[in-house]
Amino acid sequence: MLKKVRNILFRNWALKILSLAFAFVMWIFVTIKTPREEAPIEAKIVYKNGPKDLVLLNDAPQSLLVRVSSTRLILKSLRKRTLYYEIDLKGIRTGNATFTVIPSKIDGLPVGAQVVSINPSFFTLTYDTKLSKVLNVNPVVISEPKKGYKIKSVQVLPKRIEVSGPKNVLKGMDAISTEPVDITDASFTIEKEVALDQSIKGLEFTSGDVVKIVIEIEPIWVSKEFKDVPITVINTSYKHRVKPDKLNIKLTVMEAVANELTPDNIQLYIDASELKPGEYVKKPLVKLPEEMMIQKQPLLPDVKLRLWLPEIAPSSSEGKVEPKK
Numbered sequence: 001m002l003k004k005v006r007n008i009l010f011r012n013w014a015l016k017i018l019s020l021a022f023a024f025v026m027w028i029f030v031t032i033k034t035p036r037e038e039a040p041i042e043a044k045i046v047y048k049n050g051p052k053d054l055v056l057l058n059d060a061p062q063s064l065l066v067r068v069s070s071t072r073l074i075l076k077s078l079r080k081r082t083l084y085y086e087i088d089l090k091g092i093r094t095g096n097a098t099f100t101v102i103p104s105k106i107d108g109l110p111v112g113a114q115v116v117s118i119n120p121s122f123f124t125l126t127y128d129t130k131l132s133k134v135l136n137v138n139p140v141v142i143s144e145p146k147k148g149y150k151i152k153s154v155q156v157l158p159k160r161i162e163v164s165g166p167k168n169v170l171k172g173m174d175a176i177s178t179e180p181v182d183i184t185d186a187s188f189t190i191e192k193e194v195a196l197d198q199s200i201k202g203l204e205f206t207s208g209d210v211v212k213i214v215i216e217i218e219p220i221w222v223s224k225e226f227k228d229v230p231i232t233v234i235n236t237s238y239k240h241r242v243k244p245d246k247l248n249i250k251l252t253v254m255e256a257v258a259n260e261l262t263p264d265n266i267q268l269y270i271d272a273s274e275l276k277p278g279e280y281v282k283k284p285l286v287k288l289p290e291e292m293m294i295q296k297q298p299l300l301p302d303v304k305l306r307l308w309l310p311e312i313a314p315s316s317s318e319g320k321v322e323p324k325k
Contacts, residue, residue, distance in 0.1 A: 038116055039075045041066050043083035043106055049090040054127040055166050055202045061123055064101060070113040083108040098124045128166035128202070135163050136175040137196070137211055143184040145217045148256025151183070152216040161196070161211070165203040176200075181213055190215040220255040221295045229263045231284050231303060235273035238307040242270065247303075251286065252295040265289050270305055280305045 043064040064085055068078060084107040087099055100122045103115035139156040156178065163176065177197045183190060196209045227248045233240045247268060253261055268284040281302045288294060 035071075036069050037072050037075060038067055038069045039078070041068050041075075041078050041083060043085050043108075046084055046086045047089055048086065049088055051089060051092050051127065053130055054092065054094060055130045055164075055204075057126040057128055057166055057202055058124075060125055061120060064106075065119045066103075066106060067116040067118070068109070068113050069116050070110075074110055074112050077110070078113065081108055092125075092127055094127050094129055096124050096126050098122060128168055130164055131167040131170045132162060132164045132206070133170045133173070134160050135173060136160055138175045138177045139194075139211075139213050139215075140177050140180045141183055141215060142180045143182050145183050146185045146187040146256070148220055148254055149187050149217050150220050152218045153214075154216075155214045157212045157214075158207075162206040163203055164206060165200070169200060169202065176203075178211060178213065181215065183215060183217070186215075186217050187219075189217055219293070221252045222255045222258050223250055223252050224258055224261065225250045226261075226263050226266055229266050229268050231268045231270065233270050233272050233305065235271050236275065236307060238272070238275075238277055239310055240272065240308075241306050243304045243306075247284065247300060249286070249298055249300065251298060253288075254293055257292045261288070261292060265292075268300070270303075272305070272307060275305075275307055277307045277309055280307075 043066050045060075045062055045064060047060065066083065068075065070078070085101065085105060086107065101118050101120070103118060106115065109115070137156045137159055139154050141151070141154060145151060161176070163170065178194045179197065181190065181192065181194055191212070191214045193210050193212050196205060196211060198209070225248065228246045229249055230246050231242045231244075233242060249266075249268070251261075251266075265288070267287040269287060270282045270284055282305050283302055284300050286294060286297060286300075
């Protein structure tokens with residue numbers, strides 16, 4: 001069997017060597033004579049041995065634009081593969097480090113491909129010593145709440161965070177801001193998570209870059225006086241009279257509705273649901289329309305209330321008040 005294979009390999013060996021040489025010459029001829037073209041090819045930059053005690057201050061390029069000259073067939077194959085350029089950062093120190101791109105170090109270029117140009121052909125990386133520091137968190141609130149409302153308080157959790165970054169940047173910092181929180185037309189407490197300011201180069205947030213903000217919004221209260229507000233007796237089937245039957249009152253109401261509030265939509269009332277015929281001294285209560293609020297019930301003066309059965313006539317000196325409907 002071995003002898004048979006040997007005979008096949010070495011039979012007409014001179015002719016086979018001549019054919020191989022002819023094929024090689026033809027390949028060289030085709031390579032030389034085939035028109036060459038140029039095309040831009042991207043090469044990814046791979047950084048290795050990055051320093052752990054330093055922080056990069058500028059943006060490191062992530063790729064190179066390599067203009068390659070070759071045959072159309074080779075250029076077509078290049079578009080389907082990835083080129084790499086490796087940079088070793090071992091031994092880097094603080095300050096500027098300039099790197100010149102060497103065409104021969106581009107990994108993945110096939111035989112027959114020639115580098116015409118590289119962009120960028122060189123670049124500089126700037127490093128600083130890495131420092132850790134605890135900073136206060138400053139919540140940033142923009143715009144204004146709804147008319148008639150105000151910010152009562154702004155809280156942020158946590159109030160302090162640990163940050164690492166360039167020494168020359170952190171040594172002058174005592175606090176870091178949050179991303180802005182817009183409270184346009186807000187009339188209620190806002191509670192949300194927001195990111196910390198990411199605009200400062202080289203900062204790393206040890207415990208995360210998100211904090212919780214609570215913005216408490218409350219109505220603006222104003223005092224307003226109303227005259228001759230009638231008193232109503234409710235929840236009784238007895239005849240009744242109140243003396244006096246009108247009061248001047250001062251209410252602390254929301255600024256947003258203060259102009260809408262009039263004596264006609266204020267109700268002063270006495271609840272007589274558990275009272276039997278007789279005479280009483282009572283303090284009226286205040287009731288406003290549902291959409292309106294008062295800060296607290298005002299301290300009103302006592303009034304005299306008399307209840308009687310329909311068949312018993314009251315004395316003529318008392319006035320009669322009917323409940324509001």
